[in-house]
Every structure is written in C-alpha cells, then in structure tokens.
Amino acid sequence: MAFEFKLPDIGEGLVHGEIVKWLVKEGDTVAEDQPLCEVLTDKANVVIPSPRPGRVLKFGGKEGDIINVGGLLCLIEVSGAGAPAQHSKPQAEHEPPVSEHPSADQTLFTVPKEMPGSQYLTGVPATQSKPAGRAVAAPAIRKLARELGVSIENVHGSGAGGRITEDDVRKAAAKPHETSPAASHGLPTTHAPAKPQPTHLPAGSEQRIPIKGVRRVIAEHMHRSKSTAAHFTYVEEIDVTELVRLQEGAKKHAAEKGAKLTYLPFIIKKLIAAMKKHPSINATVDDEKGELVLKGYYNFGIATMTDQGLMVPVVKNCESKSILEIAKEIQRLSDLARAGRIPLEDLRGGTFTITSPGKLGGLFATPIINYPEVAILGVHKIEKRPVVVDNAIVIRDMMNVSISLDHRVVDGLTAAEFIAELKRYLESPQLLFMEMV
Numbered sequence: 249m250a251f252e253f254k255l256p257d258i259g260e261g262l263v264h265g266e267i268v269k270w271l272v273k274e275g276d277t278v279a280e281d282q283p284l285c286e287v288l289t290d291k292a293n294v295v296i297p298s299p300r301p302g303r304v305l306k307f308g309g310k311e312g313d314i315i316n317v318g319g320l321l322c323l324i325e326v327s328g329a330g331a332p333a334q335h336s337k338p339q340a341e342h343e344p345p346v347s348e349h350p351s352a353d354q355t356l357f358t359v360p361k362e363m364p365g366s367q368y369l370t371g372v373p374a375t376q377s378k379p380a381g382r383a384v385a386a387p388a389i390r391k392l393a394r395e396l397g398v399s400i401e402n403v404h405g406s407g408a409g410g411r412i413t414e415d416d417v418r419k420a421a422a423k424p425h426e427t428s429p430a431a432s433h434g435l436p437t438t439h440a441p442a443k444p445q446p447t448h449l450p451a452g453s454e455q456r457i458p459i460k461g462v463r464r465v466i467a468e469h470m471h472r473s474k475s476t477a478a479h480f481t482y483v484e485e486i487d488v489t490e491l492v493r494l495q496e497g498a499k500k501h502a503a504e505k506g507a508k509l510t511y512l513p514f515i516i517k518k519l520i521a522a523m524k525k526h527p528s529i530n531a532t533v534d535d536e537k538g539e540l541v542l543k544g545y546y547n548f549g550i551a552t553m554t555d556q557g558l559m560v561p562v563v564k565n566c567e568s569k570s571i572l573e574i575a576k577e578i579q580r581l582s583d584l585a586r587a588g589r590i591p592l593e594d595l596r597g598g599t600f601t602i603t604s605p606g607k608l609g610g611l612f613a614t615p616i617i618n619y620p621e622v623a624i625l626g627v628h629k630i631e632k633r634p635v636v637v638d639n640a641i642v643i644r645d646m647m648n649v650s651i652s653l654d655h656r657v658v659d660g661l662t663a664a665e666f667i668a669e670l671k672r673y674l675e676s677p678q679l680l681f682m683e684m685v
Contacts (some may be wrong), residue, residue: 251300251324255287255308255315265289266308268461271447283323287315288461289592302326304469312378312460314492320489375439387411392587396421423518462557476535478655483612484670488630489645494677496572505572512602513574514564515627518673519600520546526666528658530599540622540657549598549618550578559585560618562598562658562680602627612650622657647674 255265265287272284280301287294308320317319352624380435384391385400389412394401405412419489449455459467495511500507513551523530523546533544546567549560561581566574584590601618602625609629628648635644653663673679 249326250305251302251326253284253324254318255321256296261645264319265294266464267311267313267315269311270307272296274307278324283285286500288465294322297326300324300326304370311323312458314484321647324457325667326497339648342579348388348438359596360648362668364455367621380522389414389417392589393417393420415682425588437617449489453547462559466557469619470616473617477533477617477619477622479614479617479652480655480660480663481612481614481650481652482660483648483650484671486647486649487635487644488647488674491674491677492630502572502575507572507575508579509572509575510578512578512604512627513571514677514680515602515674516546517571518573518670519548519602519625520567520676521673521680522666522669523600525669528662529623529653529666530597531551531622533654535621547597547599549601551601551603551618554580555590559590559595560598561585561590562596564597601625602637604628612648615650617652617654622654624652626652 250397268288272278272282272287278284278298278301280299281297283295284298284304285296303325304322305325306323308322309315310355331367346602371549382452385405390400392414394402396417398417400417401411403412403416403420406416407413491514495509499509528540528541529548531540533539534541540630545565547562547564548566549562552559552561561584563569563574563577563581569577584594598618598621599616600621600623603615604627605613607629609631609679612628613626615624615626626649628650630645630647633646634641634645635638636642637644649667651667
C-alpha cells in the first residue's frame with residue numbers, strides 16, 4: 249500500500265521547511281529510518297529519515313521547494329507487514345549518502361526522539377556497520393577532517409559500527425604523522441576549501457542564481473526586519489587605547505587558560521554595564537501584543553560569516569560569565585557555526601546582537617536589526633589615529649561603533665546616552681572591575 253509521508257513538526261516551532269537535498273531517488277527502495285532528505289529550518293538542515301521500509305514512489309517537492317508542516321514530503325509504497333524491504337543493491341550502498349564535497353548548506357542535526365529515526369546522529373545510524381573500504385562519517389565530520397588536514401580514510405572510528413566521531417578526527421589531527429595529501433604537498437589545510445570564484449560573464453549576458461537555502465532565510469529575515477522596525481543609526485568614535493593595553497596584557501594569561509582573548513568579551517561586559525542604566529536597549533518587541541519586552545538577562549548574538557552564509561550564534565547569560573568564559577564560548581560557537589554543526593538552540597534566544605567586519609573594519613555602517621531585538625551594535629576596526637588630547641596632537645588607538653535601533657521604541661536621545669555610557673566604559677576599562685559587571 250502507499251503511505252503518505254508528510255513533513256513532520258520537529259518541535260522547533262517549524263511552520264515550513266525548504267527541501268535542500270534529496271538523499272534518495274524516486275523508485276529507490278529504502279529501509280526504515282534511512283535518511284530521505286535534508287530540510288532547512290531556521291538556518292539549519294535537519295535530516296528526515298523514512299518512517300517505513302518500502303519504495304519511494306513520488307516526491308512531494310523538488311530541491312528548493314518550500315513544504316508546509318503536514319504537507320506531502322513523499323509517497324512510499326510500504327513493504328509487506330513485518331517484512332524487511334528488499335534491496336536491489338548491496339547493503340554497503342545503502343548507508344546514508346555522504347558527499348565527499350558536501351553542499352554549503354549541510355548543517356545537520358539530530359531528529360528529536362519522538363520522531364521516527366531518532367537514533368540518527370547527524371544523519372548516520374548509530375547501529376550501522378562500516379562497509380569495507382569506506383569510512384563511515386557524517387558530512388560535517390568529513391568537512392572537519394578536510395579543515396584539519398586529516399585523511400578520513402585513515403581514521404579509526406570509535407563510534408558504534410565503526411562510525412567516525414569528532415573526537416576521532418581531532419585525535420588524528422593531533423598526530424603529526426597523519427596528514428592529508430594536501431598537507432604533504434605543503435597546501436593549506438587549516439581552512440575550509442575556497443569557494444569557487446565566479447567566472448566573468450560574456451559582455452551583454454546575464455546569469456540567474458536561485459535565492460534558496462540559508463541565503464533565502466537570511467533574505468526573508470532581513471526583509472522582515474527592515475519592513476517592521478523603524479531603523480536609525482547612531483555613530484561614535486571611541487578612544488580605546490587603555491582597552492588595547494589591557495587586552496594585550498591579558499592575552500598570555502587567557503591563552504594559558506585555553507582561551508583566545510579578543511576585544512569582544514571586554515566590549516560585551518561594558519555593554520552590560522551600559523544596558524543596566526538603559527534597559528530599553530536589551531529588549532525585544534512583541535508586535536502581536538504591542539509590547540516592549542525588557543530582558544533581565546543578557547544573551548548576545550555574535551554575527552558570524554560562514555560558508556553557509558551569515559549566522560548569529562548566541563552567547564547565553566553573559567552577565568554570569570567571566571571574560572575568559574565569554575571568550576571560550578565565542579570561540580566554541582564560532583567553530584561550530586563555521587563547521588556547519590551548530591545546534592538550533594545556540595542560534596536562538598538572543599536579546600542583542602553584535603556585528604563586526606573584523607580588520608576590514610570601515611569607518612561606520614548601518615547594520616540591520618536582528619528582529620525582534622531592538623538594537624544591533626557594529627564594531628569597527630581599531631587603528632591608530634592622530635587626535636587632540638589636552639590641546640596636543642597625539643597618536644591613540646581609535647575605534648568607531650555604529651548602533652542601529654528601532655525608533656518605534658527607542659528614542660534618539662536614549663541611543664546617544666547609551667553610547668556615551670558605553671564610551672565611558674570602553675575608554676576607562678578599569679571602571680568595569682570597580683563595578684564588578
């Protein structure tokens with residue numbers, strides 16, 4: 249009989265999902281819990297497994313299509329009651345499809361326990377045995393191996409059925425004799441493969457590129473923010489000479505504690521101090537109820553550029569974390585985001601967002617608010633500039649900040665007062681420790 253498999257509600261407030269990639273073809277015979285497709289939900293891909301053994305008769309949509317929860321995902325001709333599906337290919341070929349060159353959107357997560365296929369971890373069945381001659385590893389693990397310069401085929405899998413885990417790859421990377429072909433030829437192995445450069449189009453021609461996957465999610469989110477929040481931007485120049493001195497002096501100690509200390513943890517702590525005096529900045533808007541929701545906790549989203557596009561991992565409860573703890577958490581989340589393995593939970597619950605173009609810096613920008621938050625801070629590069637101090641021209645470490653706010657709920661004066669308070673803390677970092685923020 250034919251079974252209509254409908255897109256399930258994975259318990260994350262999902263309304264619809266985009267089919268990123270079919271892992272089987274129409275007409276294929278599938279086993280129960282065999283991965284069928286990857287569905288994009290809120291900047292993450294979820295592997296959807298088959299709830300029944302049988303043959304895939306028809307897809308409910310092609311790659312790039314949007315399917316509502318409860319909408320037809322695919323039609324499966326179910327095998328006889330209690331009878332296992334007959335495979336027309338060797339069993340080894342029925343392991344979850346793993347691409348040697350996964351798409352940029354492969355960010356895979358565990359299906360919740362209440363759903364069929366809950367034994368899957370990033371698309372690999374925990375009970376699966378390793379087929380001869382091929383390493384059993386999820387796309388994200390293979391990508392991590394490439395980034396670390398490890399040959400996945402030389403890694404011994406410690407997981408169930410010989411599955412290769414993240415720890416296996418990292419241990420292999422720590423061994424100097426286990427290098428990839430790229431490393432043996434002196435090629436860079438610490439970064440993800442470079443994106444293919446766009447070719448030059450012939451004169452007078454045009455090219456159409458579908459806006460889908462994570463890029464579509466970003467586009468929708470940015471459009472909603474600009475269409476809903478009344479944006480305005482306020483810019484200030486800040487003398488961070490003392491902050492630079494403090495950070496430089498603390499980097500070695502942080503490294504000994506296993507933390508990569510940037511300026512961001514200091515800025516976060518100073519933001520909290522300023523927000524306690526201006527609570528309307530650390531807030532969200534509930535447009536349905538017409539309410540401004542002030543937050544007594546500080547969950548800061550850190551805009552991070554990845555191969556999948558822009559993601560905003562959230563450092564939770566910054567007010568209860570030390571500067572070193574914040575530094576470690578930023579690094580952990582950034583690594584997960586860039587490796588395509590960040591959980592949905594770490595992308596949600598933000599109360600304020602920080603974005604920085606890094607060393608490219610620029611002078612100022614007009615960042616788009618991460619709706620429904622009410623503000624986003626743009627942090628620009630620190631550079632030495634001549635400034636006037638006590639009627640003398642001196643060289644100081646200077647930095648610009650740009651804050652965009654929702655003018656529906658935050659007035660211009662509040663923005664100016666808030667940034668003035670932030671400037672006071674950044675220019676005199678010792679105040680941070682005196683007030684124990």
